[in-house]
Amino acid sequence: MTDPQGPDYGFDTLQIHAGARPDPATGARQTPIYQTTAYVFRDADHAAALFNLQEVGFIYSRLTNPTVAVLQERIATLEGGVGAVCCSSGHAAQIMALFPLMSPGKNIVASTRLYGGTVTQFSHTIKRFGWECTFVDFDDLDAVKAAINDDTRAVFCEAIANPGGYITDLDAISKISDAAGVPLIVDNTSATPYLCRPIEHGATLVVHSTTKYLTGNGTVTGGCVVDSGKFDWSANDKFPSLSEPEPAYHGLKFHETFGPLAFTFHGIAIGLRDLGMTMNPQAAHYTLMGTETLSLRMERHVENAETVAQWLEKDPRVDYVTYAGLKSSPYNKRVKKICPKGAGGLFTFAIKGGYEACVKFVNALEIFSHVANLGDTRSLVIHSASTTHRQLSAEQQEAAGAGPGVVRISIGTENADDLIADLDQALSKAAS
Numbered sequence: 001m002t003d004p005q006g007p008d009y010g011f012d013t014l015q016i017h018a019g020a021r022p023d024p025a026t027g028a029r030q031t032p033i034y035q036t037t038a039y040v041f042r043d044a045d046h047a048a049a050l051f052n053l054q055e056v057g058f059i060y061s062r063l064t065n066p067t068v069a070v071l072q073e074r075i076a077t078l079e080g081g082v083g084a085v086c087c088s089s090g091h092a093a094q095i096m097a098l099f100p101l102m103s104p105g106k107n108i109v110a111s112t113r114l115y116g117g118t119v120t121q122f123s124h125t126i127k128r129f130g131w132e133c134t135f136v137d138f139d140d141l142d143a144v145k146a147a148i149n150d151d152t153r154a155v156f157c158e159a160i161a162n163p164g165g166y167i168t169d170l171d172a173i174s175k176i177s178d179a180a181g182v183p184l185i186v187d188n189t190s191a192t193p194y195l196c197r198p199i200e201h202g203a204t205l206v207v208h209s210t211t212k213y214l215t216g217n218g219t220v221t222g223g224c225v226v227d228s229g230k231f232d233w234s235a236n237d238k239f240p241s242l243s244e245p246e247p248a249y250h251g252l253k254f255h256e257t258f259g260p261l262a263f264t265f266h267g268i269a270i271g272l273r274d275l276g277m278t279m280n281p282q283a284a285h286y287t288l289m290g291t292e293t294l295s296l297r298m299e300r301h302v303e304n305a306e307t308v309a310q311w312l313e314k315d316p317r318v319d320y321v322t323y324a325g326l327k328s329s330p331y332n333k334r335v336k337k338i339c340p341k342g343a344g345g346l347f348t349f350a351i352k353g354g355y356e357a358c359v360k361f362v363n364a365l366e367i368f369s370h371v372a373n374l375g376d377t378r379s380l381v382i383h384s385a386s387t388t389h390r391q392l393s394a395e396q397q398e399a400a401g402a403g404p405g406v407v408r409i410s411i412g413t414e415n416a417d418d419l420i421a422d423l424d425q426a427l428s429k430a431a432s
Ligand SMILES: *Cc1c(COP(=O)(O)O)cnc(C)c1O
Pocket: 089, 090, 091, 092, 115, 117, 118, 158, 162, 187, 189, 190, 208, 209, 210, 211, 212, 221, 222, 223, 374
C-alpha cells in the first residue's frame, strides 16, 4: 500500500492521513500521545549529530515531539507548505512568524481588520521589542504600497477577517509584498485551509490559531506557522537571521544549509529553543482529532451560516448582517476567488435597539453560548461592546465593526432550524 501523504490525494484523505503513519514500535494506528520530555540518544555521536542539525530526530520536547511533529506535517500538507512549526497559541505563532524577520527599528504593515487581540499585540506589545506596526485599509492598495518602507519586514493580514466577514484580496496584496521584496503573512484561522489556501494566492507564511476550527471543539489552545518554502531569504540583506551566519547556532547559515526549509528549521532550532512557546503533545492530540473532520465541519459551518445569515437579513428586528456569503455583502464577489467553498461561519449583525437590546438578546439565548471564542462545533455569541471592546472609545468600536448595537456570532454545526428558533425567541425578548 502506498502512503497516503502526497499532493495526489484529496483534502478529505490528507486531513486524516497526512503526517501520520502506524507507530513503528507498536503498530498503533492512531497517533500515540508521546508524553515525554526527552529521548534517549543511541550514543554520543548520535547526540552530537542531532545537536549539529546534521541528523533530524528528537532531543527534548521544547524543540520537537513525535505527536506534535505529526500535526506539523499535517497542517503543512493541508496548507500546501513545505514545513510548519506548532506553538502554544495563535498569538505565540504570530510572534514566532515575526521573530526571524524582525529586529529593533523594523516594522510590519498590517490590515486594520484583524482579530482584536492581534491589534493589541501589534499596536502595544511588540513595541517592547523595538518593532513597529503601521495599520492600513487593505482595500486601499495604494495605501498599502505607500505604507511599506525600507524598514518593513512583513505584510500581515487575515484571509477572512474576524469579526466582520471581510475578505482580503490576497492576490493583489501579495503582488505588492513581492514587488517590495518582503514576505506576506496570512492569518488563516477563520477560513482554515479547507476554505482558503493563502499560499496559492502568494502568501509566504500562514499562521493559525489552532484553538479555533482546526481543533474545532473548544478544548485546547494552540498555534502554527506554515512556511510556503517559496521566499528567497538571500535575495537582499533584509533577513540576516536566515541568510547570514547565526551566532546563536555556531555560525550556521539557515538559508544556505536548509534551502526551502530554512524558516521551519530556524523556527525550531532558534525560535522554540529560545522563546519556548511550545505546543504540548496533549494539545497536538486533540488538534489531530479535530483535523480529521475539518472539511465535514466546515461544510456544515458554511451551510448553517448561510441559512442563518439569510434568515437574519430578512428579519425586521435586525438592522444589517455582515456576512460575505450574502449577495448584499460588498465582499461577496471575492468569495469565488479567495474562498470558493464558502465564506466561513463567523459574522456580525446589528440589532435594532442598540446596546440595551444586544445585552437582553445575549442573555436570552439558550443554544448559543456567550463566550470569547470562535470556531467551536457549538454556536457562540459575543457582544463586543460590553466585553472584548469595552475599553475602546465609541469611534474605535465603530471602526472595529464592534459598535454598541452589534453582536458577533460563530455558527456551530447544530441543526440550523434550532439555531434560528433560538435567535428568534431571543430577538423577541430583546425587542420587549
Ligand atoms: C483566536 C485568534 C487568534 C489568537 O489565537 P490564540 O490561540 O487565542 O492565541 C489570532 N487570530 C485569529 C483570527 C483568531 O481568531
